[in-house]
Amino acid sequence: MTDEKTRLGELRDEIDKLDQQIMELISARAKCAQEVARVKMAANPGQDVFFYRPEREAQVLRRIKEENPGPLPGEEMARLFREIMSACLALEKPMHIAFLGPVGTFTQAAALKHFGHSVVSVPLPAIDAVFREVESGAAHYGVVPVENSTEGMINHTLDMFMSSPLKICGEVQLRIHHHLLVSPKHKDVEITRIYSHQQSFAQCRQWLDAHRYGIERITVSSNAEAARRAAEEPGTAAIAGDMAAELYGLEQLANCIEDRPDNTTRFLIIGREDVTPSGHDKSSILVSMRNKPGALYQLLEPFHRHGISLTRIETRPSPSGTWAYVFYIDFEGHMDDAQAAKVLAEIDDEAVELKRLGSYPLGVL
Numbered sequence: 001m002t003d004e005k006t007r008l009g010e011l012r013d014e015i016d017k018l019d020q021q022i023m024e025l026i027s028a029r030a031k032c033a034q035e036v037a038r039v040k041m042a043a044n045p046g047q048d049v050f051f052y053r054p055e056r057e058a059q060v061l062r063r064i065k066e067e068n069p070g071p072l073p074g075e076e077m078a079r080l081f082r083e084i085m086s087a088c089l090a091l092e093k094p095m096h097i098a099f100l101g102p103v104g105t106f107t108q109a110a111a112l113k114h115f116g117h118s119v120v121s122v123p124l125p126a127i128d129a130v131f132r133e134v135e136s137g138a139a140h141y142g143v144v145p146v147e148n149s150t151e152g153m154i155n156h157t158l159d160m161f162m163s164s165p166l167k168i169c170g171e172v173q174l175r176i177h178h179h180l181l182v183s184p185k186h187k188d189v190e191i192t193r194i195y196s197h198q199q200s201f202a203q204c205r206q207w208l209d210a211h212r213y214g215i216e217r218i219t220v221s222s223n224a225e226a227a228r229r230a231a232e233e234p235g236t237a238a239i240a241g242d243m244a245a246e247l248y249g250l251e252q253l254a255n256c257i258e259d260r261p262d263n264t265t266r267f268l269i270i271g272r273e274d275v276t277p278s279g280h281d282k283s284s285i286l287v288s289m290r291n292k293p294g295a296l297y298q299l300l301e302p303f304h305r306h307g308i309s310l311t312r313i314e315t316r317p318s319p320s321g322t323w324a325y326v327f328y329i330d331f332e333g334h335m336d337d338a339q340a341a342k343v344l345a346e347i348d349d350e351a352v353e354l355k356r357l358g359s360y361p362l363g364v365l
């Protein structure tokens with residue numbers, strides 16, 4: 001035997017032993033999770049038991065990232081643990097996650113990034129359908145897009161919170177890479193039409209003007225739908241991401257054609273219960289103020305006085321009347337923190353309405 005063969009043999013024996021240990025440790029962890037489920041059920045007899053604990057998951061993933069000894073990058077190690085926890089949670093209770101479909105959208109990719117692959121993901125045709133599915137209890141949680149770094153807020157999602165009783169339980173960010181995709185079956189046919197979602201066309205506008213100027217752009221309801229059409233219709237291409245390309249067997253004519261290399265979409269996890277503090281949290285509220293001079297100042301000043309940073313403020317027209325506005329505000333920290341509680345009490349005194357949309361862990365992955 002050559003030196004190489006001997007050494008490879010030794011290393012593979014070592015890997016087999018380590019795999020055995022890893023398997024035994026994962027199994028011991030899974031048994032712990034089953035026991036956790038029993039404890040949770042015993043403590044809440046006859047009630048809704050919330051098996052999924054976003055604050056605990058965020059703490060586990062943060063610790064893994066911080067204590068990861070290498071050589072694997074922290075992100076990679078956290079992703080592996082994401083999947084282990086996902087499988088453990090599925091042993092406790094299989095989670096049904098509604099998302100803005102169809103299958104193959106970036107929202108599905110965000111749902112799997114956040115919950116791992118051991119969930120049942122349920123595609124729905126519209127953002128309000130995702131809200132309804134969670135409100136009715138048919139799904140445990142929902143995932144909806146809320147903002148894109150190139151194109152701004154997704155107003156439909158913000159507006160849903162005005163009437164929905166749901167809470168925000170988490171956030172997840174996804175780098176969005178768009179590709180120009182064609183079916184290998186029609187590769188030799190000249191492209192006369194490009195399908196995509198309106199947001200994706202907007203995110204690739206400069207590239208399209210520079211490289212595919214004059215080709216008809218047809219807006220469809222999702223990137224996955226664009227990919228489905230390109231797979232069927234000769235002479236067409238789609239702008240979509242990896243998941244849709246894989247699902248419909250498309251090939252890349254050009255990759256990463258988004259105009260901004262940092263193109264990122266933020267998604268919200270919506271559910272029916274409040275989340276306890278994780279140590280690094282964010283909160284969201286909706287406030288409608290009386291239309292009088294200084295109203296916006298009055299709303300923001302308590303945050304400044306109590307040293308709380310705002311991460312976002314958006315204005316939306318109020319459904320209650322012309323020229324009335326609702327403010328959607330994100331701030332750092334949890335609503336149970338003493339300072340945040342004081343700010344919210346002050347705003348509550350002045351506002352026409354204050355709706356607490358939820359506190360949730362900052363996205364870890």
Ligand SMILES: O=C(O)C(=O)C[C@]1(C(=O)O)C=C[C@@H](O)C=C1
Pocket residue numbers: 033036037051052053054056057060084085086088089092
């Ligand atoms: O700690 C818990 O409450 C668990 O249920 C265990 C566990 C885990 O596998 O670590 C699983 C699911 C929860 O979402 C959080 C953590």
